[in-house]
Amino acid sequence: MANKDLVPTVGAWVLENTHRALLFATGGRWPQQLAGMPTLELHVTGRSSGERRSTLLTAPIIEDGSVVLVASKGGHSDHPQWYKNLVVNPEVEITIDGVTEAMVARTATGDERAELWTRITGKFKNYAGYQANTDREIPVVVCEPAG
Numbered sequence: 001m002a003n004k005d006l007v008p009t010v011g012a013w014v015l016e017n018t019h020r021a022l023l024f025a026t027g028g029r030w031p032q033q034l035a036g037m038p039t040l041e042l043h044v045t046g047r048s049s050g051e052r053r054s055t056l057l058t059a060p061i062i063e064d065g066s067v068v069l070v071a072s073k074g075g076h077s078d079h080p081q082w083y084k085n086l087v088v089n090p091e092v093e094i095t096i097d098g099v100t101e102a103m104v105a106r107t108a109t110g111d112e113r114a115e116l117w118t119r120i121t122g123k124f125k126n127y128a129g130y131q132a133n134t135d136r137e138i139p140v141v142v143c144e145p146a147g
Contacts, residue, residue, distance in 0.1 A: 005087045012061040037124065038062060041095040042069070047088035055082045059096075060120045060127070067094055067103065068116060075133030083139055094143060102146040107139050 033068035037058035046053050061068035086092055086105045093100050108116050117140055121128040131138050 035055050036095065040067065042082055042086075042116050043093040043095070043100070044082050044085040045091070046086075047085045051072065053082065053085060057082075060124050062096075067096075067143040068108075069122070069143065070120060070125075070127055071139040071141060072127055072130040074096040075130035077136065078141065079136065083141065087139065091146065092143060103143040104146050105141050105143045108142050112142075113140050115140075 037060050040055050040057055040059055042057050043052055043054045045051070057065050057069055059069060071080050073080040083088075087107070090105045092103050092105050094103050107113075117127075120140070121131075127138070
């Protein structure tokens with residue numbers, strides 16, 4: 001791991017595990033938002049193991065039945081594991097407020113990505129900072145109801 005990746009890696013671990021502990025301690029009641037964004041649990045299938053993997057994330061955009069996620073990993077030089085998994089297995093589940101829904105994930109591209117990125121960074125400046133810290137283009141993921 002490159003030195004510049006140490007802070008995003010440790011930060012992501014601390015955030016996820018603190019969030020899980022707080023949800024456990026409050027029976028899932030808190031926190032329902034972080035940094036002004038709704039929290040959710042994303043369930044993916046491991047690309048190598050085939051096992052169910054879950055991670056806690058925030059969603060900068062939830063509208064019209066779709067959920068938009070940002071694979072920022074805090075500006076890390078590599079994509080998060082959850083993103084690598086959903087690229088291979090786009091059938092995911094998302095749990096929000098205790099309700100789990102089957103969804104299909106895809107990476108936004110072109111004009112759609114540009115429009116979503118402008119909306120996201122206009123409201124949540126931290127994502128622009130993450131992009132400035134990495135050479136990779138941070139993926140924007142659109143999850144839509146399955147079926």
